[in-house]
Amino acid sequence: MPPTGHRPVITPVPGGGDLGLVDALAQLTFAVQAALGRIAAAHDLSIIQIRLLGILRDRRPAINELARLLQLDKSSVTGLVDRAEERGLVRRTPSALDRRSVRVTITAAGQELIDQGTAAFEAEIAALVADLSPGQRSRLSSTATRIVAADARRRGIDILNVEPAPAEGGEADRR
Numbered sequence: 252m253p254p255t256g257h258r259p260v261i262t263p264v265p266g267g268g269d270l271g272l273v274d275a276l277a278q279l280t281f282a283v284q285a286a287l288g289r290i291a292a293a294h295d296l297s298i299i300q301i302r303l304l305g306i307l308r309d310r311r312p313a314i315n316e317l318a319r320l321l322q323l324d325k326s327s328v329t330g331l332v333d334r335a336e337e338r339g340l341v342r343r344t345p346s347a348l349d350r351r352s353v354r355v356t357i358t359a360a361g362q363e364l365i366d367q368g369t370a371a372f373e374a375e376i377a378a379l380v381a382d383l384s385p386g387q388r389s390r391l392s393s394t395a396t397r398i399v400a401a402d403a404r405r406r407g408i409d410i411l412n413v414e415p416a417p418a419e420g421g422e423a424d425r426r
Contacts, residue, residue, distance in 0.1 A: 286375035290368050299323075300340075303331055304365040307341060307357035317355060319408060340364060 270278060284298065291301045299321065306312070306320050318328045332355055335341040340361035346352040357365065380388055403410040 282379055283376075286372060286379070290371045290375070293371070294364055294368060296364075299331060300335060301365075301368055303335060304340060304357060304361050304368070307355060307361065308365055308369075311344070311354040311356050313346060313352045313354055319406065322406075335361070 269275070287298050287301055291298050294301075296304075302321060303317070306317065310316075312320065314325055314328055314332065317332070318325045321328060321331075323331070332341060332343070336343065338360075339358055341355050341357055343353040344356050346354050380391065383391065400410055
């Protein structure tokens with residue numbers, strides 16, 4: 252078989268050496284996605300549905316904003332919201348700023364589900380980083396935050412300055 256120029260993906264071996272940045276991040280991504288997959292499946296959801304509910308914990312975005320946050324096209328997000336709405340997890344509310352636009356809001360049932368999912372995910376991640384010292388966990392958190400914030404900025408999203416969703420019946424709903 253002729254050489255392809257690609258290095259094989261190395262599976263981590265206990266006590267082994269450094270995988271290198273690309274392979275290490277790929278393997279970490281697989282572990283995180285597997286955790287999300289298990290949690291989503293436990294609640295009869297897909298990973299993208301879990302992501303949708305996670306976004307809606309602290310935001311009331313329009314469909315276009317959701318599409319950008321989820322990195323999906325608008326028609327895919329519309330279908331995703333339709334299915335979540337059918338399950339009673341989200342609802343569409345009229346935008347106070349633009350009558351042609353709607354915002355997507357998490358319901359109490361959706362909030363309860365994402366709270367359970369968040370607790371399970373936190374436990375999965377805690378197990379994943381259990382071998383790290385507190386200092387290593389702190390550095391990993393800081394580094395990961397810088398990486399995802401820079402990526403989001405390149406896509407026009409400021410994830411570090413999220414405006415909280417107004418409370419039901421709050422000032423934004425009365426405008």
